Amino acid sequence: QEKVQQSPESLIVPEGAMVSLNCSFSDSASQSIWWYQQHPGKGPKALISIFSNGNKKEGRLTVYLNRASLHVSLHIKDSQPSDSAVYLCAALNTEGADRLTFGKGTQLIIQP
Amino acid sequence: NAGVIQTPRHKVTGKGQEATLWCEPISGHSAVFWYRQTIVQGLEFLTYFRNQAPIDDSGMPKERFSAQMPNQSHSTLKIQSTQPQDSAVYLCASSLVWGASSYEQYFGPGTRLTVL
Numbered sequence: 063q064e065k066v067q068q069s070p071e072s073l074i075v076p077e078g079a080m081v082s083l084n085c086s087f088s089d090s091a092s093q094s095i096w097w098y099q100q101h102p103g104k105g106p107k108a109l110i111s112i113f114s115n116g117n118k119k120e121g122r123l124t125v126y127l128n129r130a131s132l133h134v135s136l137h138i139k140d141s142q143p144s145d146s147a148v149y150l151c152a153a154l155n156t157e158g159a160d161r162l163t164f165g166k167g168t169q170l171i172i173q174p
Numbered sequence: 175n176a177g178v179i180q181t182p183r184h185k186v187t188g189k190g191q192e193a194t195l196w197c198e199p200i201s202g203h204s205a206v207f208w209y210r211q212t213i214v215q216g217l218e219f220l221t222y223f224r225n226q227a228p229i230d231d232s233g234m235p236k237e238r239f240s241a242q243m244p245n246q247s248h249s250t251l252k253i254q255s256t257q258p259q260d261s262a263v264y265l266c267a268s269s270l271v272w273g274a275s276s277y278e279q280y281f282g283p284g285t286r287l288t289v290l
Contacts, residue, residue, distance in 0.1 A: 096278070105178070105265050105281030106217070150217065161207075161230060162279065166216035 064089045064155050068165035076173050081138040083168050085151030088132065095127060095134045096162065098150040106150055110136070141172045175200065178282035180266050186288045187256045195251045195285045199268030206249045207267040207279060208241055217265070223249060256289045263287075 065088040075081055087095065094113045098106035110125050112118045112134065117126045122139045138145055148169050152162040179198040187193050199206045208220040221231040223243040231241065238256075243249040253260055263286050267279040 103283070105267070105283050107281065108278035111278070161219050161222065163219070164217040 064092065064153050064163040066151055066153050066163050066165035068149075068151050068168050070168060071166075072169040072171070074171045074173060075141060077141060077143060079141050079172075081141050081145070081170060081172075083136045083138075083149050083151075083170070085134045085136070085165055086132055087134070087151075087153040087163075089153065089155055090129055090132060092153040092155045094154045095125075096152040096154065097123075097125060097136045098152060098164075100148045100150060100167070109149075143172045143174050146170055146172045178266055178268055178280055180264075180282035180285050182285060183283065184286045184288075186290065188290055189257060190255050193253045193256050193260075193287055193289075195253075195264050195266075195287070197249045197251070197266030197282060198247060199249065199266070200280055201247070203268035203270050203280070205269040205271065205279075206243060207269070208249070208251050209265040209267065211263045211265055211284070212261075220251070253287075256287075258289045261287055261289045 067086050069084045094111050096111045097109045099109050100106040110120050110123050112125045112127045115127055115129050124137045127134045148167040150167045151165040154162050181196045205224050207222040209217050211217045219233040221234050221241045222229055226243045238254045241251045263284040265281050265284045267281045269279045270277045
């Protein structure tokens with residue numbers, strides 16, 4: 063069964079700093095990796111996904127996927143206080159189980 | 175577009191009582207998912223439907239949990255004989271299509287269930 067682990071558990075950075083979040087997954091057959099953002103009292107919201115080895119940039123977000131090392135990272139440039147939230151990494155594996163498996167998340171706090 | 179709607183937002187039950195949670199997916203979305211979220215376990219998959227048909231319920235505790243999707247506009251999650259360990263936020267999500275594709279899941283705000 064797919065396992066997804068995230069680090070760090072929590073992170074506090076000053077406004078404007080670059081944020082780097084890490085995620086490892088157990089199954090190299092994972093079709094895609096998703097990053098979700100969750101604010102208190104709200105459901106998760108999809109931010110960005112990646113399917114191919116390499117990187118993908120959308121606005122202030124860049125995600126890197128390395129299938130050989132089973133690792134993916136999310137980088138947030140020029141962080142804002144509104145970026146404060148829990149960030150969830152999720153792996154999609156469609157072999158036998160057509161579902162997303164989530165990590166436990168990283169709590170990010172951006173200090174003004 | 176109101177997004178995924180979940181009702182009630184909060185529910186308190188006594189041990190042994192039944193709880194029914196409702197979800198209205200985004201109109202036109204063919205896949206509906208149920209998850210449970212706790213501090214300890216994180217976000218756990220429970221079950222999902224595609225075009226109203228149950229596809230995978232492998233995450234559901236078998237004895238007391240059941241889910242249905244009687245029509246394309248709503249799904250229910252029923253928990254019989256609730257126990258304190260069932261206390262969690264139950265999240266519903268929908269997706270335009272699902273499978274080996276890039277379509278994202280849209281989550282509702284969740285129902286916080288507290289079992290006393």
